[in-house]
Amino acid sequence: MKGYLELRARPFEGTAATPGAVINLLSDTQQKKLRSITTVLECKRRMTIFSQHGEAHFLYVVDKGIIRLSRCAENGHRHILAFMIPGDLFGLPDNGRYVDSAETVSEARLYQIPWQQMQQMMLAEPQLQLTLFTKVMHDFHQAQLRIMHLTKQNTCQRLASFLLDLADGPEFFNQSRHVLKLPVNRFDLADFIGSAPESTARAFAKLESLGLVQRVTSRTIEILDQEGLRSVQRGPYVTGKPNHVHA
Amino acid sequence: MKGYLELRARPFEGTAATPGAVINLLSDTQQKKLRSITTVLECKRRMTIFSQHGEAHFLYVVDKGIIRLSRCAENGHRHILAFMIPGDLFGLPDNGRYVDSAETVSEARLYQIPWQQMQQMMLAEPQLQLTLFTKVMHDFHQAQLRIMHLTKQNTCQRLASFLLDLADGPEFFNQSRHVLKLPVNRFDLADFIGSAPESTARAFAKLESLGLVQRVTSRTIEILDQEGLRSVQRGPYVTGKPNHVHA
DNA sequence: CGCCGACTTGACACCAATCAAGATAAGTGG
DNA sequence: CCACTTATCTTGATTGGTGTCAAGTCGGCG
Numbered sequence: 001m002k003g004y005l006e007l008r009a010r011p012f013e014g015t016a017a018t019p020g021a022v023i024n025l026l027s028d029t030q031q032k033k034l035r036s037i038t039t040v041l042e043c044k045r046r047m048t049i050f051s052q053h054g055e056a057h058f059l060y061v062v063d064k065g066i067i068r069l070s071r072c073a074e075n076g077h078r079h080i081l082a083f084m085i086p087g088d089l090f091g092l093p094d095n096g097r098y099v100d101s102a103e104t105v106s107e108a109r110l111y112q113i114p115w116q117q118m119q120q121m122m123l124a125e126p127q128l129q130l131t132l133f134t135k136v137m138h139d140f141h142q143a144q145l146r147i148m149h150l151t152k153q154n155t156c157q158r159l160a161s162f163l164l165d166l167a168d169g170p171e172f173f174n175q176s177r178h179v180l181k182l183p184v185n186r187f188d189l190a191d192f193i194g195s196a197p198e199s200t201a202r203a204f205a206k207l208e209s210l211g212l213v214q215r216v217t218s219r220t221i222e223i224l225d226q227e228g229l230r231s232v233q234r235g236p237y238v239t240g241k242p243n244h245v246h247a
Numbered sequence: 248m249k250g251y252l253e254l255r256a257r258p259f260e261g262t263a264a265t266p267g268a269v270i271n272l273l274s275d276t277q278q279k280k281l282r283s284i285t286t287v288l289e290c291k292r293r294m295t296i297f298s299q300h301g302e303a304h305f306l307y308v309v310d311k312g313i314i315r316l317s318r319c320a321e322n323g324h325r326h327i328l329a330f331m332i333p334g335d336l337f338g339l340p341d342n343g344r345y346v347d348s349a350e351t352v353s354e355a356r357l358y359q360i361p362w363q364q365m366q367q368m369m370l371a372e373p374q375l376q377l378t379l380f381t382k383v384m385h386d387f388h389q390a391q392l393r394i395m396h397l398t399k400q401n402t403c404q405r406l407a408s409f410l411l412d413l414a415d416g417p418e419f420f421n422q423s424r425h426v427l428k429l430p431v432n433r434f435d436l437a438d439f440i441g442s443a444p445e446s447t448a449r450a451f452a453k454l455e456s457l458g459l460v461q462r463v464t465s466r467t468i469e470i471l472d473q474e475g476l477r478s479v480q481r482g483p484y485v486t487g488k489p490n491h492v493h494a
Numbered sequence: 495c496g497c498c499g500a501c502t503t504g505a506c507a508c509c510a511a512t513c514a515a516g517a518t519a520a521g522t523g524g
Numbered sequence: 525c526c527a528c529t530t531a532t533c534t535t536g537a538t539t540g541g542t543g544t545c546a547a548g549t550c551g552g553c554g
Contacts, residue, residue, distance in 0.1 A: 071391065076485040077399040081391050094388045120379070123373040130369060131381050136387055141341045143390035144318065144328050151397050151441035152324040154509070186533060194398035196511055201534050218519080218533055238323040369495055401541070433501065443543055448502050464551085 030128050037117045041110040049091075049102035049110070056093030058112045062086050065108025066183045070191070071100045080192040081143075083184065085171060088137065091115075105184055150194050153235065158193040159203040160233040162214065167223055180221040207232070277375050284364045288357040289385065296338075296349035296357070303340030305359045309333050312355025313430050318347040327439040332418060336382065337339075338362075352431055368477070387460040397441050400482065405440040406450040407480040408461065414470055454479070 040063075043049070049060065052071060060067075067084040081100055086088050090102060093115060122129035149161055163180065167173040172181050182189070190197040207213045212229050214222040223229070250358045287310075290296065299318060309313075314331040323327065328347055331337050337349060340362060369376035396408055410427060413418040419428050429436070437444040459476050461469040470476070 071395055073395055073399060075399075077395070079395050079398055082396065091386075092384050094385055099388045099391065119377070122377060126370040126373045126376060129373060129376050129380065130366070133369075133376065133383065136380065136383050137339050137340055140339075140383055140387040140390060141346045143387060143394065144346070147328065147390065147394055147397060147441075148318055148320055148324070148326050150394060151326060152320060152322075164257045194394075197533075197537085198512080199510055202510085205534080235322045444501080445503085445544080446542055449542085452502080 022097060030125060033060050033121060033125075034113065037114060037121070039112040041112050043104045043108045045104060045107055047104045049104065052098060052100050052101045054098050056091060056096055056098045057115055059089065059091040059093075059113040059115055059118060060102070060113070062088045062090075063109040063111060066105040067102050067108060067110075068105050068184070068188060068192075069100045078191055079194065082189055083188075083192065085183075089132075092136065105188065147226075153233075155193065155195045155199045156203045156206055157233050157235055158195070159200060160207065160229045162193055163207075163223070164190070164226070164229055164233060167226065168218065173223075178223045179216070181221055182213075182219045182221060186218065257260040258408045262456070277372060280368060280372075281360065284361060284368070286359040288359050290351045290355045290357060292351060292354055296351065297345050299345055299348045301345050303338065303343055303345045304362055306336065306338035306340075306362055306365060307349070307360070309335045309337075310356040310358060312357075313352040314349050314355060314357075315352050315431070315435060315439075316347045316349050325438055327435055328436075330439065332430075336379075339383065354434065397456065400480075402440065402442045402446045403450045403453055404480050404482055405442070406447060407459075407476045408453065409436070409440055410454075410468065410470065411473070411476055411480060412474065420470075425470045425473075427470055429466045429468060433465065 026149055041049075041060075043065070046153075049067065050056070050058075062084050064086055067088075067090065069081045069084060071081060072078050081089075083105070084102075091098065105133060122132065149158060153161065166180055166182070172183055173179070174181075184192070184199055186197045190200045193200065195203075204213070204215060206231070208215060210228065210232070212223075212225045212232065214224055216222055275455045288296075288307075290312070296314065297303070297305075309331050311333055314335075314337065316328045316331060316337060317325055318328060319325050329335075329337075330352070331349075338345065340346075369379065394403060400408065413427055413429070419430055420426070421428075431439070433444045433447055437447045440447065442450075451460070451462060454476070455462060457475065457479070459470075459479065461471055463469055
């Protein structure tokens with residue numbers, strides 16, 4: 001049963017992801033224990049796994065498909081915090097409750113693990129716990145990186161980041177043909193990079209006019225110049241700010 | 248030795264902080280162990296504790312003073328990810344390295360804990376580890392909340408969030424006189440809420456013109472209408488977006 | 495008193511959200 | 525297979541928010 005409950009460390013966002021970071025660290029005995037408390041869930045498209053503010057009884061690991069994690073503010077704004085792809089873990093509670101909602105974007109197969117039992121297992125197996133701890137630390141730092149990107153990059157740069165991120169793994173990118181299959185529609189994409197669908201379209205148009213990408217269909221993007229995308233992502237240098245103390 | 252290594256759970260950002268969330272959960276025996284491997288650090292103003300990308304040998308807990316955690320992008324942009332106040336823990340490694348820089352804003356006293364030994368202690372005491380795990384989960388979710396705020400709120404709302412957050416604890420807010428003492432200057436404040444110092448000043452001016460706050464000095468703010476600030480923070484309602492599937 | 499840094503305000507340009515409309519693709523029924 | 529409807533995506537025009545540069549004000553300190 002290859003890949004069963006294999007955790008993924010590569011984050012969806014952030015170029016800082018190093019291949020060596022792959023956690024993927026459950027021993028055989030740990031996997032057996034886990035398997036005994038795990039339920040396999042088959043989900044259709046557009047299905048809600050759990051909702052914001054609900055009691056968090058389970059955590060989940062993606063085996064197949066795409067899940068989106070989103071949060072709604074009181075004023076009605078929605079934001080997609082992450083897309084979870086196979087190997088990702090989600091559903092960690094905060095004060096016993098989910099802080100975001102999880103919905104399937106496509107069909108999906110999930111592993112559902114009761115949090116209560118997971119917690120006991122973590123206490124019994126400190127090494128496993130440390131593994132998860134490390135993963136959450138990593139996710140935390142990735143969230144901080146996202147904060148940087150969202151505040152200091154414009155829509156075009158954020159889109160470039162997104163595309164590069166997808167092109168990093170083989171799941172969506174055909175390396176030889178340089179063709180990228182987007183797993184989400186424009187609305188979700190826009191909510192993820194923190195802008196409007198229209199702005200996202202404009203950003204695509206700009207990257208296209210720069211000769212960096214080519215829209216084949218709305219979900220199929222040909223990457224013409226990966227290095228050029230990276231330089232867009234970086235953006236121009238900026239003069240050092242005051243108050244900036246360097247080591 | 249009251250309050251020694253007492254962890255703080257209330258995050259600096261985010262109204263979602265519940266008082267019950269206070270972790271503060273080290274048993275006496277755990278505290279003794281910790282103390283034996285802890286070094287007390289006295290720091291002057293504007294001192295670098297550690298730098299981004301450096302090897303992460305220690306983690307830190309604030310006893311006194313304010314620390315700012317910042318990150319620099321390759322293009323020179325700086326962002327302040329958090330201000331750490333007494334009780335906060337920081338310096339968690341990612342692949343053995345610090346992902347951000349830590350500098351004292353004011354004089355400070357820190358507890359320095361070798362990460363290597365801490366890790367062993369975590370393995371030996373799963374309950375302690377679970378405590379830290381919970382804290383990191385919480386910080387992670389707070390970071391996600393910050394992502395929401397930075398993308399969906401304008402400068403004025405973000406400033407209101409910041410002020411309300413400060414006014415939440417007694418450290419900086421004189422509840423009876425409604426006077427708030429800002430622990431940081433405008434540059435740091437701007438870099439924290441993700442805008443320029445000038446925009447921050449304008450945001451202050453607007454809140455003042457709305458009769459919600461009153462600038463006594465640049466570092467001393469009188470809060471005139473806390474509820475009004477909250478409604479600014481919330482912002483106007485927004486019509487539901489498409490693609491938004493509700494439970 | 496005068497200098498200097500921190501803060502504020504003004505003017506301008508640019509980016510992005512919004513509303514509106516057109517274009518393309520996908521799904522449906524004849 | 526084609527006409528029709530619908531959803532999705534794109535483009536255009538307009539408006540408001542925010543970064544930037546520049547100048548001005550305030551306060552502390554020698």
